[in-house]
Amino acid sequence: MSSAPRGFRIDPGWDGDVAGLDAAAVPGFPGGKQEGAAHLARSDAAVDDLQERLFAAFHGKEQGRSVLLVVQGMDTSGKGGIMRHVVGAVDPQGVDITAFKAPTDEERAHDFLWRIRPHAPAPGIIGVFDRSHYEDVLIHRVHGWADAEEIARRYAAIIEFERELVEAGTVIVKVMLHVSYREQGERLLERLERPDKHWKFNPGDIDEREHWDAYQDAYTAALRATATEHAPWHVVPADRKWYARIAVQQLLRDALEAIDPQWPAADFDVAEQTARLRRTMDAG
């Protein structure tokens, strides 16, 4: 695959550590912030065209291709910015974003995938998960809400769930936005300093920050366990927001190009309908 900003790809067998990956790196992209912004704007048209073809080819059908973009990351890693600047650049009619918050009592009463399954993308659609089923092997591990055996069971359930989606025609893109401890501190501080950012802050964010190393370990374990052939992970360095955006855009574009959706052929007689239409135009 040609050189392009894609973060660090995590394939099966990876034995690295998330904490060992540079959150300020810009793998696959030779330019800086300004070139990054230009690159993002320039690539919008390509993603746009691919998305419209995907929609045209499969939307409304019982079966067909789709994309699922899973976005994970610590607080302030830039998930909102990805939703706004990358996902937001795509025609909203073809996108289905689900933000998974803390589960409700009803959701808690079911298996952890119960609330996830209904949000798998329909044919022709780009589904986006802002947080996801991975929370159940991340925060649950950090806080000990599930023991090692249960976490292992969940890894297996996730692999199986994702395999089902892939077999049904979905291309899954799993992204961990990788922010550094230092950068998170700066971003939280900005939220505290600006009254127009206070609503984004909650004291629990600092509680979670105090579990930083445990979260990094939980990410490492989850990525090792769930990076599969059918659904690898991508650790996207996120200390530079502009880089994270072009990398996620590139991964989304790769997924659409892998599907290579084509304009569907007309299921009506074009000449006949044209003649029919022209008669109504003469009459008008």
Place this chain on the structure above:
Amino acid sequence: MSSAPRGFRIDPGWDGDVAGLDAAAVPGFPGGKQEGAAHLARSDAAVDDLQERLFAAFHGKEQGRSVLLVVQGMDTSGKGGIMRHVVGAVDPQGVDITAFKAPTDEERAHDFLWRIRPHAPAPGIIGVFDRSHYEDVLIHRVHGWADAEEIARRYAAIIEFERELVEAGTVIVKVMLHVSYREQGERLLERLERPDKHWKFNPGDIDEREHWDAYQDAYTAALRATATEHAPWHVVPADRKWYARIAVQQLLRDALEAIDPQWPAADFDVAEQTARLRRTMDAG
């Protein structure tokens, strides 16, 4: 209210005819296509700021303000372009688009508002209906699927439903994209001439076009009956796509400005949390 592109406002007591309104007009805007595109781009930032405030102030709350943009119009009137270029310019995390297609058997078995109600916008959200409950007084009237008495009952039910939404804090913006018969013919022809547009065409579009006058009458009747103080209509001339876009953007902006959402005050002690955060930063 200052002069700005808002189409034709339809208030209670209106006794005009939709067919008598010029679909190529550009009320409230002195410029042409190029100025229109610049105006659209320039106003994005204002809508963006207002939308973020709306979200910040009310999202996740049990009660609060929201906006519902209802977009109606004949085939090719540009509903998709509005979704893409006006709604699509807003942060997708704060927008909830519902495209209402022909009802399913289950939906048909219920009152016509049954499938609509769950899609009313949550607090803090801009809800958008691409087609809506108005289909039940438009296509149903044109094809005689409901008699005059039933249509009258539905008008009353719609007024009541919209009143409930307004009382709960929603600002409703009802837009009819008003395209001319001639322009529709040209746009359908383009769909037939371009293989990448064939998927947007279906022979039924010409069937509906053959009922043009009945549709114009149905719109006139529906607008007269359902333009209320709490939820007036706006007929937006749509033969010039650029004008329709700036007008709908302006109406959306007006709705947000009427709410005038403010950044919520912090519900935590800012100094205390800042000190706490700084301790984690020294430690890092």
